[in-house]
Amino acid sequence: MSAQVIDGKAFAAKVRGHVAEHVARLKEENDLTPGLAVVLVGEDPASQVYVRSKGKMTVEVGMKSVEHRLEADTSEADLLAVIADLNADPTIHGILVQLPLPGHLNEDLVINSIDPAKDVDGFHISNVGLLGTGQKSMVPCTPLGCLMMLRDHHGSLSGMDAVVIGRSNIVGKPMAQLLLGDSCTVTIAHSRTKDLPDVVRRADIVVAAVGRPEMVPGDWIKPGATVIDVGINRVPNGEKTKLVGDVDYASCAEVAGAITPVPGGVGPMTIACLLANTLTACCRANGLKEPEGLTA
Numbered sequence: 001m002s003a004q005v006i007d008g009k010a011f012a013a014k015v016r017g018h019v020a021e022h023v024a025r026l027k028e029e030n031d032l033t034p035g036l037a038v039v040l041v042g043e044d045p046a047s048q049v050y051v052r053s054k055g056k057m058t059v060e061v062g063m064k065s066v067e068h069r070l071e072a073d074t075s076e077a078d079l080l081a082v083i084a085d086l087n088a089d090p091t092i093h094g095i096l097v098q099l100p101l102p103g104h105l106n107e108d109l110v111i112n113s114i115d116p117a118k119d120v121d122g123f124h125i126s127n128v129g130l131l132g133t134g135q136k137s138m139v140p141c142t143p144l145g146c147l148m149m150l151r152d153h154h155g156s157l158s159g160m161d162a163v164v165i166g167r168s169n170i171v172g173k174p175m176a177q178l179l180l181g182d183s184c185t186v187t188i189a190h191s192r193t194k195d196l197p198d199v200v201r202r203a204d205i206v207v208a209a210v211g212r213p214e215m216v217p218g219d220w221i222k223p224g225a226t227v228i229d230v231g232i233n234r235v236p237n238g239e240k241t242k243l244v245g246d247v248d249y250a251s252c253a254e255v256a257g258a259i260t261p262v263p264g265g266v267g268p269m270t271i272a273c274l275l276a277n278t279l280t281a282c283c284r285a286n287g288l289k290e291p292e293g294l295t296a
């Protein structure tokens, strides 16, 4: 058997198309342009690539894109001052501070200084609390993108056994919340989980967010299960490097019913959901009806 490939790149283009249509209407009917600000501290080359492609796609859907590049040794006070300015700027509806931050900066403090209404990453404690209690919130982009692909593929997820490998605040935990919200029976696995292969073998849905290249082999996958690979790992490939996920694609694709590739799976959906969240934030900030189908 060979798995159906879930084409995140194509799905993301469709989502961005919906966003662009809505943005055009906002402009015409309300004279409003959603604005997204990305704050990058330091010079991490991989981060710069994400920031560049985010900026490009933001402009492509008709939004305003602002980038703040700060030196790696920027003080916490200076970073907080940049965020305070963006919080107060009525032309900015979404603020993303690229993680991880350099070690001398307190990530929790910085994230929680963002106006929760502009927190398009959904990392602010009040958005985390709202999501955990099933209230309207800003939903983290990567888990939201995974949920959209799962709903598109399965229709209802009700009653399915889902295993999320990874318990980070940015992927694993919010992913588990969303799956629970869709009535899956959810298991969260991590580095201390006993008998991980057996835990994963029970799953109808496997979401791998571990940060270890090709860690999940095909013989952990229940035949027919859906595999969502969140991992983005750059590994050596001859003279160059290549991107691989957290699952061993070749062996998993032989047993799974459906699988997301890397690249071209979760990554593009993350950026599409960031744009969707910025649009949603702009509508909410202006008391306008928000677009349907673009949030959880």
Ligand SMILES: NC(=O)C1=CN([C@@H]2O[C@H](COP(=O)(O)OP(=O)(O)OC[C@H]3O[C@@H](n4cnc5c(N)ncnc54)[C@H](OP(=O)(O)O)[C@@H]3O)[C@@H](O)[C@H]2O)C=CC1
Residues within 6 Å of the ligand: 142, 165, 166, 167, 168, 169, 170, 171, 172, 189, 190, 191, 192, 193, 196, 209, 210, 211, 212, 230, 231, 232, 233, 246, 266, 267, 270
């Ligand atoms: N596609 C996208 O848009 C995005 C992709 N990513 C990618 O997703 C991956 C995960 O990211 P993130 O959540 O930030 O990573 P973190 O490093 O924050 O978390 C990794 C999680 O995996 C768990 N883990 C590590 N080793 C093992 C193991 N051997 N067995 C079981 N669990 C293990 C850790 O457990 P413990 O808590 O016990 O240490 C931890 O909970 C990375 O590859 C990252 O690059 C991230 C964000 C967006």
Ligand SMILES: Nc1nc(=O)c2c([nH]1)NC[C@@H]1CN(c3ccc(C(=O)N[C@@H](CCC(=O)O)C(=O)O)cc3)C=[N+]21
Residues within 6 Å of the ligand: 049, 050, 096, 097, 098, 099, 100, 121, 141, 142, 232, 243, 262, 263, 264, 265, 266, 267, 268, 270, 271
């Ligand atoms: N505050 C914050 N929010 C984030 O959402 C966030 C972050 N910090 N820090 C870094 C991680 C990582 N991340 C990715 C997003 C898109 C791709 C993506 O589009 N990947 C393409 C390939 C890109 C390439 O070829 O380099 C793909 O998978 O097809 C990857 C990774 C968001 N993150």
